[in-house]
Amino acid sequence: MLKKKSGSSALANKAEAGTDAGAEKDLKKQGKKDAGKRPAKTAKKSPAPELYFPVVGIGASAGGLEAFTGLLGNLPTDTGLAFVLVQHMAPRPHSLLPEILTRVTRMPVIEVQDGQEVKSNH
Numbered sequence: 001m002l003k004k005k006s007g008s009s010a011l012a013n014k015a016e017a018g019t020d021a022g023a024e025k026d027l028k029k030q031g032k033k034d035a036g037k038r039p040a041k042t043a044k045k046s047p048a049p050e051l052y053f054p055v056v057g058i059g060a061s062a063g064g065l066e067a068f069t070g071l072l073g074n075l076p077t078d079t080g081l082a083f084v085l086v087q088h089m090a091p092r093p094h095s096l097l098p099e100i101l102t103r104v105t106r107m108p109v110i111e112v113q114d115g116q117e118v119k120s121n122h
Contacts, residue, residue, distance in 0.1 A: 054081050
């Protein structure tokens with residue numbers, strides 16, 4: 001940093017302008033109240049969960065089980081996507097599809113219920 005000499009204040013001000021001290025000095029000259037004060041350091045917050053993410057919808061006929069298992073078996077578990085798999089099936093009270101798909105992926109597999117929240121990496 002350049003030392004301030006009498007009569008050379010403009011040169012010293014230019015040299016200080018590129019530093020924190022110079023920036024603080026400029027703010028004080030402009031009448032800013034909090035000039036020279038630094039915000040308190042806070043603990044790093046964990047990243048907020050993604051509120052917006054792509055939803056991938058995949059439909060298949062009753063014979064599409066092999067396609068579903070092949071896809072899920074080759075996807076990483078942290079895609080950041082939500083997957084909704086829809087399969088045409090005979091009407092019955094319970095489907096084995098979630099149990100079958102759980103065997104081929106480490107992503108959570110959940111049978112959709114009315115009002116179900118869609119989550120990424122599911």
